[in-house]
Amino acid sequence: MTNKLRLSALIIMILALCPALGAEPVFIAKAEVPAGFEALSRPQRSLIDIYYGNRYIASQIATFTAQTIELSDPESVVQRIPDITRPVLVAELLTGELPSNADEICLPRQIQGCGRLNPAVAGVIFDEGRFRLDLFINRDYLRARPADIRKYLPPSQSGWAFMQNFSANATGNDASEGGNSNNDYTLTGQSLLSWRENSLLAGWDYTRERNLTIDTLYAQREFKGIAWQGGMVNGGGFGLNFTSGQTVLGARVATSDNTRLDSDYSGGIPLDVFLPTRGRVELRRDERLLFSAFYEAGNQQLNTSSLPDGAYDLNIRVVDERGNTVSEETRFFAKQGNMPAPGEWEWFVEAGDVLNRTADNTLPRTTGQYLARAGMGYRLADDWSGTLAVAADNNESLTEMGLFHIGNGWDISPSVMLSADGDHGFGVNGRTRLYDLSLSGSYRRLWSEDDINDIATLPGDENRLIGDGFEQFSGSASVPFVLGSLNYRYSYNQRGDNTASKTHSLNWRAQLWRTSDYDLDFDLGLSKSGDNEVILATLSLQYSDDRWDFGVSPSMQWDKSSDNRTRTERTQLSAGWNDGDLLDGEMRFNGGLALEGDQKTLNGNLNYSDHRGSGSLAVSHLRAGNTHSTSYSLNAGTSFITDGDIVSVGGEERAQSAVVINITGRDGDRFHVNVNGQRRGYAVVGQPSIIPLSPYDEYLVSVLPAGTAIYQFEEKVERVTLYPGNVVRMDMEAIPMQLAFGRIVFDGSLGEQDEFNARLMGGLLPVQISDIGMFQIEVRADTPELRLEMDNGWACRIELPQDTQKDILRLGTIKLSEADCQPALDGKLVLTKAE
16 A cells, blocks of 8 residues: 555545544533642641831731732731821732732842832732742832931030130331331130030230220030020121121020031932832942942932932932842932021021220220121022021111022022112122133122211211121123133222222133143233233142252243333242151241342241140241341230049140040050041140131041051040030040060970970060960050969069050060979978979
8 A cells, every 4th residue: 555545545544533532521620629638729827027118027827729818917017107198008009818919929030120019098919939028118208307306416425624824915116217017916815604505705806006905705505406505696687688797695596507417418408219129329420429328118209418418310220239220310409508498497686785806904984885696598499599588677677588599500599688778779690601711700789778978977977887888799600711710700899979989800820731740820810990900920849758848940921000000020939848747746847938029028827736835937928139137026815624533735736625535554656636537637645735626517426546566555536426515535645555565485394395385474464475485465554574384383474664655566586494493382391393
């Protein structure tokens, strides 16, 4: 039979059997579970782990099938997420059978397009294989979690303290015959008596002409954003641009940013970002990363303290822990330090009797003219704020309103003023940046209804609330130009009926050449004021090497007036030196020689500061033809501080608060004092040392040895909070240590060497002697001897050289046959080896 016939017969047989096969199918699909597998289809109960934002929050018994899951206590789960705004609703929606959304589970090696839900209110993803449930909440039902930023300074750590700052200033010159010779001096002091956040401040000076004068005397308290002052109060505040502040005998209460820690943050627009799971938030401006931090799941308010001021578009990117971009958006962001924090008022109120200072009185006199000023400010929108301020005295009153708006690359702040007598004023400030061109301008004008001649007849003690009418404008422009920058400034000022003054200036500064040691710059300036014109060209070459720097600056100046033209050449030679680390304090010397025609000037300046105070002396000698003149300037300052237990004098700088480092140990040793990781002075052992610091701040203070000496002391970092007049003392003990090393020779006089197993005692820690007798041990500088103990019962005394100034003790070779050794006590008479 041929192949074709065989194939045809096979097909006919299959077709004939089809009806029979269709009557009894081989595979039967049934809805019932096969026998033996019934338990797998029934709901199961088990303990599962519950996660929110990829963070474990609870474990709970749950009932689940392949498609659904039911929690036994959804309310307790909701209670563990405090950011939910409607917990009752969310708990109700999590009650009963919930879709398990198993199709959203991330498979192995799958990192995108899975593991997340965006429910209308709440939803879950349940992984039966891992007994894990992930919970998701819609962002509309979550409150924004505030940024982790402290709002105010903590309370003061200081008790009663007294601080007295002194400074002395003297100046004068000695001229040849026909010249002017004169001398003058001033002694200035600032006294502060404080307790915690409260202080009493007095400022005084004693001069050659005026004798003793008290300029400042008031009590103050500033805590948690509110400042109180009483006494001789200097007028301050905001929103008053057409009246100057006066010193009054009265009181002042105001909001203040001095004690706020969130000023860099509160000045910006709040940024709330939603994270469905824990991840990273990245902030970029013009493709430059400005900020990055990790946040937990939920609505998070970002910390914008480190973002720069201004208004600009900000790219916000949310990335999960696997590196996947969850969301990305662009928002407008504005930050400005002079805008109130969102939702908070700024305000001030001050009032008192205006004081008049005269040269013949130690204290200023009251005038009987009372002045009251008040103002408030509020942020009207993300990029708008407004101020309203009032002022009044015995004769006049005024009201001023102002706005501030910040835009993308520009800002503007207009203000208007109106007085009860009809005086009115207008002012506006603005800044902008167009590509590389920076522009700024300020305009202010006051229309005064009073006649100028009438103003002169007012009593001498009366200070006018509003002065003469005036108009003034100033503007500037800056742009990069040929290896440097080009700057232009213009100012216009007219007061009363006086002739207006106008000033133009154009300056180009270029950096021609720069290396690690050399710097070559060129300056060209043109200025005009009235009929006077000046052109000044200067070439400057600077060289620096270690502690020395040298410079040479030739210049040429052209002057032109209505009736005269001149040209002047000048050459300036300079040299400077600083001590680096040679001295405990800081020393700097500068000297120079200037040549201009037949005129020669020789000058020098010396500055020095250490833990006892600071001082500077500048001397200049001028010789022109047959005449000469020598001028000098002398400045010195120090501080006196006590907290009732210690008294200290010194400080490299003057400040209104301080930390006193009190170290006990080897007198005269030096320690560096670091504040916030930077050196701010040094402390001397045995002498309470003053480190002046600014008030209204929190500091991290630590000390480290200044040299190579070894000390045993507690290396701690103390957090210090300072208010005006506060003195915080840090007490510590620094025990000088010495490093002793040498070799012990086991000469057989005390037994075999392998029997010794010797240990050296008396140091900071016991030290085991090496197999060849070598040892190294740290000991206190006042340790008289070491003790060598051996397992065979012998003990030896090793005397140490009593030289406490040495850091290293080289003991050389120690022979036990010559050492003071004795056996341990065994109830018998003990003889030394020598006996």
